[in-house]
Each structure stands twice: as structure tokens, then as C-alpha cells.
Amino acid sequence: MTAYLLNLAQLAAIFGLLAASLNVLVGYGGIFSVAHAVFFGFGAYAGAQIALNVTPDVLLVSIGGGLVAGVLSLALALPALRVRGEYFVVASLGLQMVATTIFIEAEPVTGGLGGLVGIPPPQLLGFSLASPWAFLAVCLAALLGGLATMRVLMRGSFGRSLMALRDSESAAEAFGKNVALLKTLAVALGCTIAGVAGGLFALQMAFVNVESFTLDQSVLVLAMVIVGGTGTLAGPLVGTLLLLLLPAALTFLPGIPPTEIGAVQQAIYGLAMALLMIFRPAGLAGRALGKR
Amino acid sequence: MLLAQLLISGIQTGVLYALTAAGFALIFGATRIFHFAHGAAYALAGYGFVFAVRAGWSWPLAALLATVLAVGFGLFMDAFVYRPIQRHTGSFFTVFVAAFGVVIVVQSGIEIGFGRAFVAVTSPLTHASAVLPGLYLARAFWIALAVAVVMFGALGLFLARTRTGIALRALAENPDLLRAYGLSARRLSALAFALGSALAVPGAVLGAATTGLSPSVASHVMLVSLAASVVGGIGSLRGAAVGGLVLGVAESLVVSVLDTQWSEAAGFVVLFAFILFRPRGIFGAALAR
Numbered sequence: 001m002t003a004y005l006l007n008l009a010q011l012a013a014i015f016g017l018l019a020a021s022l023n024v025l026v027g028y029g030g031i032f033s034v035a036h037a038v039f040f041g042f043g044a045y046a047g048a049q050i051a052l053n054v055t056p057d058v059l060l061v062s063i064g065g066g067l068v069a070g071v072l073s074l075a076l077a078l079p080a081l082r083v084r085g086e087y088f089v090v091a092s093l094g095l096q097m098v099a100t101t102i103f104i105e106a107e108p109v110t111g112g113l114g115g116l117v118g119i120p121p122p123q124l125l126g127f128s129l130a131s132p133w134a135f136l137a138v139c140l141a142a143l144l145g146g147l148a149t150m151r152v153l154m155r156g157s158f159g160r161s162l163m164a165l166r167d168s169e170s171a172a173e174a175f176g177k178n179v180a181l182l183k184t185l186a187v188a189l190g191c192t193i194a195g196v197a198g199g200l201f202a203l204q205m206a207f208v209n210v211e212s213f214t215l216d217q218s219v220l221v222l223a224m225v226i227v228g229g230t231g232t233l234a235g236p237l238v239g240t241l242l243l244l245l246l247p248a249a250l251t252f253l254p255g256i257p258p259t260e261i262g263a264v265q266q267a268i269y270g271l272a273m274a275l276l277m278i279f280r281p282a283g284l285a286g287r288a289l290g291k292r
Numbered sequence: 293m294l295l296a297q298l299l300i301s302g303i304q305t306g307v308l309y310a311l312t313a314a315g316f317a318l319i320f321g322a323t324r325i326f327h328f329a330h331g332a333a334y335a336l337a338g339y340g341f342v343f344a345v346r347a348g349w350s351w352p353l354a355a356l357l358a359t360v361l362a363v364g365f366g367l368f369m370d371a372f373v374y375r376p377i378q379r380h381t382g383s384f385f386t387v388f389v390a391a392f393g394v395v396i397v398v399q400s401g402i403e404i405g406f407g408r409a410f411v412a413v414t415s416p417l418t419h420a421s422a423v424l425p426g427l428y429l430a431r432a433f434w435i436a437l438a439v440a441v442v443m444f445g446a447l448g449l450f451l452a453r454t455r456t457g458i459a460l461r462a463l464a465e466n467p468d469l470l471r472a473y474g475l476s477a478r479r480l481s482a483l484a485f486a487l488g489s490a491l492a493v494p495g496a497v498l499g500a501a502t503t504g505l506s507p508s509v510a511s512h513v514m515l516v517s518l519a520a521s522v523v524g525g526i527g528s529l530r531g532a533a534v535g536g537l538v539l540g541v542a543e544s545l546v547v548s549v550l551d552t553q554w555s556e557a558a559g560f561v562v563l564f565a566f567i568l569f570r571p572r573g574i575f576g577a578a579l580a581r
Contacts (some may be wrong), residue, residue: 032385079567086326086384086526090518091567094560097515101557215511219392226389263400270396277390278376281383 006132012244013139014200017146019224019236021193026222027231028154029186030166031080035092036221038099039069039076039191041213043198045109048116048208050199056120058129058138062199069195070188077187081180084169096215103210115209122203139200146193151233153189162186163231223273229283238284243269298544304433306540307440308495310533312513313520314447315491317532319366320521321464322484325374326384328391329365331514332398333489337362338496338505339402345413359493366489369394370482395510402507412504432502439494444533447491451529460484512556519563524574531574538562 018040025031043065050056050064079091103110110116121130122138129135153159161182165172173179202208220243228239247265276283312334319327337358344354373394377386451457462470463480470477492513499505517532520539524531539559546558 026385032388079564083567086388087522087567089326089385089388090522091564093515093518094563094567097560098557098564101554105551105554219396222389223393260404263403266400267397267404270393270400273393274373274390274397275393277386277393278373281377281380281386 003132006136008244008248010132010136010139010204012240013136013143014197014204015221015224015244016237016240017139017143017200018194018197019221019228019240020143020147020150020233021190021197022221023225023230023232023236024150024154024186024190024193026225027235028159028162028166029183029190031183031187032085032089033076033092033187033190034089034215034218034222035076035096035099036190036194037213037215037217038096039073039194040198040201040217040221041099041103041208041210042069042072043195044202044208044212045103045116045198046195047199048119048202049109051119051122051203052116056122056203058122058124058200058203061122061203062142062196065199065202066192066196069198070192073188073191074184076191077184080183080187093215096218100210100214103213111209113210115207115211116202117207119202119206119208121206135204139204142196142200146196147233150193158182158185220269223269226283227272227276232283235283242284295545295548298548299541300429300433302541302544303537304430304436304540305544306537307436308498308536309516309520309540310536311440311443312492312495313517313524313532313536314444314529315488316517317521317524317526317529318447318460318491319484319488320526321529322460323370323374323463323481325370325378325481326387326391327366327369327374327485327488328388328514328518329369329373329394329398330488330492330517331510331512332395333362333365334492334496334499334513335398335402335505335507335510336365337493338500338509339406339411341497341500342406342411342413342505355493355497358497359490362489362493362496363486366485367482370485375478395514399507399510402510406507408507410504410506411500413501430502432498436494436498439498443491443494447487447529456480456483516559519559522563523566525572534574 018036022033022036025033025036043062046068047061047065050061054060075095076092079095080088083091104113106112121128122135123129124134124138129138154162161172161177164175165177165179165182169179172182201212205212224239224243225236226239227242228237229235246269250261250265250268312330315333316327316330319325319330340361341354341358344357345351349357369391373390374387377390449457451461459470459475459480460483462475463477463484467477470480495513496505499509516536516539520535521532522535523538524533524535539562542558542562543555546555550558
């Protein structure tokens, strides 16, 4: 039971970081990406390759994952500069679908549908992190570090310019803000942190395959941010805890046949998304967003 | 010959995509609602049809049930999801998330009811006969083509000639003026949802009778109609039709060069290219930025 809870806590920290990173795009930048799992995936595959071929050092793996995802985030920044609103959502959907196919087909790098197996247990500067407590501490440190970075950046000039741009692009431009640069940086920041989370995820699971980086995952992360409340520091964390613990809690619910439990979970979280948007669109911890 | 064969199957998929995408475009054009749950109407219609045929209903009756389900779903979304949201926020993203939630609910409901595997109804429609050596045509091809031509013709006449059709187009142009003329925007938007959802039915029924359906068809169709509308130019019926055809043919032709796994991705590469280089699509008016 302790092992199960520790595992859940590690995942919660990793997904908390992931949701918080998407919040930079959605909540602060007004860039509604439905392709966040792609960059989580880039980070995870890069991290897994580093762990398999070089060293399973947590620092190296997560930084490597972050860098790869950050560089590739240009693929998302490009449409973000061209189009907005519904069009961008559709563009990111397209990116997500193409990336899923690439993850399946690029077998030498990603292992195809089978994925990459046998990722060695993590280390930190030569010390083994095989104990789940130690790895949990690392995940929490990464989460806190990421949150602190985002808080500092979002409170500073960068964050304020970004929010100005979210609320009115033309007004921000009239005030001399470099819209293209701000958007590119926001996308790069969010995707880099997603890549770091991906690297940690690869080490945590000791196995990665495409299942974790599909459209469903992107929507799940998006739901975490939205359910919690966009544009707040606490929102994504609240959403993550809720959506990760919901399946765990449902497992203990009597009366659902075990074969259907996945579908029932999906249905409940879909219903929660729809009802929340109808009755409390600002999320559990948030203010109203993106009124037009 | 392989190329011709692929082209033909591409056209068959394409005209059905075109109809579904036209439904999406009709709804968006009239109501300015990005109906992300359009694919769920398709899935409900398809599975409803399979259910009815399995229960021993005749085909026309089963198709009627499929239509009732799709139209009912469209009206439900309009009245109980989109309208309440639009009453307090105008954000398209709120609409998107809510619609996606509904898609997930429909998809998992179908999974619970029918299982994750493909379902199909057996029919003589897929029986292919050779028209030329090495070139096979199934009856489903002609049916898909005929249905598409008839429905597009009827839709075009309806929108151009009848008072209600003209009112629908007016709703897209200027809702305030429409109200000033004493027409009900709410009733017209409900009509757009009913008509648009009904346009998904032929694709769903023929899909169930030829390739089969799986629970993920809801999100697949949603993506295809989105992509087709963007490629064609959002809100333009003609554009959505051409876009759907282009996507269907692209998906099919890519198989001659690459693995079948790439066929879905091909459509989205086309989409991505359009968004980067010509975001207003083939027929769309310039984007209001």
C-alpha cells in the first residue's frame, strides 16, 4: 500500500509540473494548445534515450528532455504566430495527430508501439535513487523548482507582457510589445518544462510508449488545468490531484465490473469537464478567463 | 491501376467526409459555434444504425433511427450545452472543453455498450465487381456518390431559394438585424444544429455498412471535419465539401507511397500546411485578425 501511494505521489508531482507548464501557454499566454502531450513525449523519449545510452542521472535526463522539447516547440510556436483562437486549436490538433504517428513509426528512436523498455533506475550525481522516497523527493523538488520559476517569471515583466497579449493582442502591440517574441518564448518555456516532466516520467515508469503521449493525454492535461483554474498557480495542482485521484478512488468503488472501469472513469471525467464548463467555467480555483 | 483504385476509394471516403464536414460548416457558419462534438453525432448515428439492424429492423427504419439520434444529439448540445455557456461567457475555449467532455462521455458510453472492437453490419454493398481489369468498384461507391450529390444539391437549393434557408444565411451575417426583422435566432440556430447533424448520418450509415465503426470514430470524424473545414475555408459549405474530398483522397493516395499508418497523418500534414501558409483556406474570406 505504501509503495502504491508513493507511486501515486510521484506521478502527481510529475503531472503537476506538466499541468503547470501548460498553464503558461493556456492561462497566461492565451495559447490554447491541445498538443501538450507531444512535448511531454519528446522529453520522455529523449530522457529515456539518455538514460539507456549515457547515464540515468536525473539532472542530465530531465535537462536533456527539456532541451529537446524546448527546441522542437518551434513546431507549435509557428502556427501560434500565424493564427489564433479556433484556428490555433485546430492546428495544434493537427500537430498532435502527426506527432502520434511519428512516435509510432520512428521505431529506432521511440521503439514504435512496443516502446522503450528497461530504463535503468535513476541516479543523482552518482548516488542511486532506486528508493521510491528518494525519487519522490526529486520529483517534488522539480515541481517546486518549476513552480518557483514560473511564479517569478509570471510576476515579472515577461509575465505581465504575456498577460497583456492574452487579453488584447493589438493593445499589447500598440504598447510596443514584441508579440512574436513573447509568444515564441512562452511556448518555449511551457514546452521545456513539459520536457523536463517527460524526462522524470520516463525514469519513474522505467518504460515509455506512445500510449502516454496521445490526444487523450493532451486533453487530460488540459482538463487538469481547466478544472483547477487557468492563470493561477494553485489551479493546475488542484486539477492534477483531482483527476489523478479520481481513477484511484473509483478502483475502490463497488459495483463496477473491473473490465469497464476504464470506460466509466473516462465517462465521469468527460461529464465533469462538460458540467464544470457549463456551471463554473473559471475552474475550481480560478477567475474567469478569455472573455471576448 | 493501383493508383486509380486508391483514387476511387479516396473519393468514396472523401464524399462522405465532405457531407459530414458540410454539416460542421453549416453549424459554424450560422451560429459561430465551433461544434467540436459533431463527431459524436456521427458515432451515435452509426452505432444506432448497427444496433437497429442487429435487432432485426429493416434498413430504412434503422437509418431513420440513426437520423433521429443524430438530430436529437445536435439539438441537445445546442439547448443544454452551448446556449447556457454562451449566456455567461463568450469564450470559444469554454465551448471547446465542454464539447470535448461530451465527446468523451459518448465515446465511453459506446465502449461500455458495444465494446472496443470494430462493429459493422454485413451487407452486399461492399461486394466489388471489376469494371476494368484490376479496377474494382463496389456498389457502396455509387451510393455514396449519389447520396452526396443529392444532399448537396438539396442543401444548396434550400439555402439559396427558401425563406428559411436565406434566414439561416442571414443569421451568420448579422444576428441583430435578423432579430429586428422579427425572426427567432434561437429557433434558427436549433435548425442549423438539426440540419448539420443530419448531414453526418449518410457517412455514419455507409461507414457502418462498409468499413465498420469503432468507439474512437467520434474523435476521428471530429478531426476530419475540422480539418476539412479549415482546408476549405471555415464557414464555407463549398469549401468544406472540397476540403473533405481533398482529405479523403489524400488519405487514400498516401498509401501508395507510405505505410497505411501514415494515411491519417497525411490529412493533418495538409491541414498544418494550410494553417501555416493559407489560413483562410481555399474559399474562405480573409481572416479577421
